[in-house]
Amino acid sequence: MSSSQTKRPLQSLKSRALNGDIRVPGDKSISHRSLMFGGLAIGETKITGLLEGEDVLATADAMRKLGATVIRDDQGTWHVTGVGVGALREPDSVIDMGNAGTGMRLMAGIVATHPITTFFTGDASLCKRPMGRVADPLAEFGAQFITRDRGRPPMAVIGTDEAKPVTYTLPMASAQVKSAVLLAGLNTAGTTTVIEPIPSRDHTERMLRHFGVDVDVSINDDGGRTVSLTGPVQMTAADIVVPTDPSSAAFPLVAALINPESHVTIRDVCLNPLRTGLITTLIEMGGDITITNEREEAGETIGDLVVTGKSRLTGIVVPAERAPSMIDEYPVLAVAAAYAQGETRMCGLEELRVKESDRLAAVAAGLAANGVVHRIEGDDLIVTGGDVPGGGMVETHLDHRIAMSFLVLGLGANDPVAVDDASPITTSFPSFESLMRELGANFAPAGS
Numbered sequence: 001m002s003s004s005q006t007k008r009p010l011q012s013l014k015s016r017a018l019n020g021d022i023r024v025p026g027d028k029s030i031s032h033r034s035l036m037f038g039g040l041a042i043g044e045t046k047i048t049g050l051l052e053g054e055d056v057l058a059t060a061d062a063m064r065k066l067g068a069t070v071i072r073d074d075q076g077t078w079h080v081t082g083v084g085v086g087a088l089r090e091p092d093s094v095i096d097m098g099n100a101g102t103g104m105r106l107m108a109g110i111v112a113t114h115p116i117t118t119f120f121t122g123d124a125s126l127c128k129r130p131m132g133r134v135a136d137p138l139a140e141f142g143a144q145f146i147t148r149d150r151g152r153p154p155m156a157v158i159g160t161d162e163a164k165p166v167t168y169t170l171p172m173a174s175a176q177v178k179s180a181v182l183l184a185g186l187n188t189a190g191t192t193t194v195i196e197p198i199p200s201r202d203h204t205e206r207m208l209r210h211f212g213v214d215v216d217v218s219i220n221d222d223g224g225r226t227v228s229l230t231g232p233v234q235m236t237a238a239d240i241v242v243p244t245d246p247s248s249a250a251f252p253l254v255a256a257l258i259n260p261e262s263h264v265t266i267r268d269v270c271l272n273p274l275r276t277g278l279i280t281t282l283i284e285m286g287g288d289i290t291i292t293n294e295r296e297e298a299g300e301t302i303g304d305l306v307v308t309g310k311s312r313l314t315g316i317v318v319p320a321e322r323a324p325s326m327i328d329e330y331p332v333l334a335v336a337a338a339y340a341q342g343e344t345r346m347c348g349l350e351e352l353r354v355k356e357s358d359r360l361a362a363v364a365a366g367l368a369a370n371g372v373v374h375r376i377e378g379d380d381l382i383v384t385g386g387d388v389p390g391g392g393m394v395e396t397h398l399d400h401r402i403a404m405s406f407l408v409l410g411l412g413a414n415d416p417v418a419v420d421d422a423s424p425i426t427t428s429f430p431s432f433e434s435l436m437r438e439l440g441a442n443f444a445p446a447g448s
């Protein structure tokens, strides 16, 4: 996408304390799904609090190309008029999903069981990411896929109008794969079932119910979940209030924890229990985080996070089973670990290798460039915390979370920390820089 084409080097400098009361933008997972489900439902869905980041805007364009009407009014409310499950129109041009893995994988599920052919592409990062993980189960419904380089985009999806229902056990913990299969099930006669050995974020299940779909969820003896729905279904438009994104809140949260005088309140954060692994981990590390004003809103638990930097963090072992509940937060957890006393071991990070960048490699390189002691053992990352020298330039590889994480690292380091490109931040958190500056963070342009 355009902002990713011109690199924007940026650096962060030591900031004494962060103070203030902020609200981060809407949750990315819920925003994508609001547009997709609104575009499939009959009637008009009004969405407030939508994340207006590039990933989500790509989904809005995709739904328009498939026949939905998607309009933003002057007050920032989005109005989506859907076409009905089974009635998507064949797009007359290629759909560009930009940097968004969630966008491309969930859209693939939707179009797979419509009798249309859809061409998807993305930016240089998305075109390196594996789509076989959705193409394999979607082929079982009867859809056909043409991809480049053994499963990488660009990707053509030839949908089927004679879809056969599928029962699929996820080979990896992935809400994207689970969702792609369930969404293909919407226009399939019979029961589609997904078995997930470790529960992943359940926004698809919760939101499909909100749109009138009967979704059955049961807990398995091993703690996993079985999710099923019976199609074909028709969905009914339903208004959505998008809660704010815990994965974006993670950056001011960690920034406050590493600056001793900090006191920050982050309002209205989505506290879905399958998204709160980072908060659990930081509290276990001794972080002073209090959840206040906890309530239910639009089917999700919401709360305010009050965080101070008064207690020093201590290293812990973060169990592999926790990974799905904080999968996007490991880069910034590695930053917290760099300031913690002793060793933090983050276990079972294999899924980090297939994100916007190979995040395990990108985090390790960024820590190395800034003098932080660390090592990788198998799929575990081990960081030894202490004083952070800083002074390095970090390659972001078109990865928003690498850019934001290392800008947070620089707020406590002895020397500035630079990232080669801050432009990908607009994919998920366009107001990152302004909100962080409002709290007292010190950023400046950097030489490339």
Ligand SMILES: O=C(O)C1=C[C@@H](OP(=O)(O)O)[C@@H](O)[C@H](O)C1
Residues within 6 Å of the ligand: 028, 029, 030, 102, 173, 174, 175, 176, 177, 179, 201, 327, 328, 351
């Ligand atoms: O379903 C979703 O909205 C997401 C699922 C996760 O991906 P995986 O399913 O690949 O773990 C996460 O990393 C991504 O940012 C959003």
Ligand SMILES: C=C(OP(=O)(O)O)C(=O)O
Residues within 6 Å of the ligand: 028, 099, 100, 101, 102, 103, 328, 355, 356, 401, 428
């Ligand atoms: C992995 C992420 O997103 P996606 O897979 O949608 O590109 C992310 O936002 O960290």
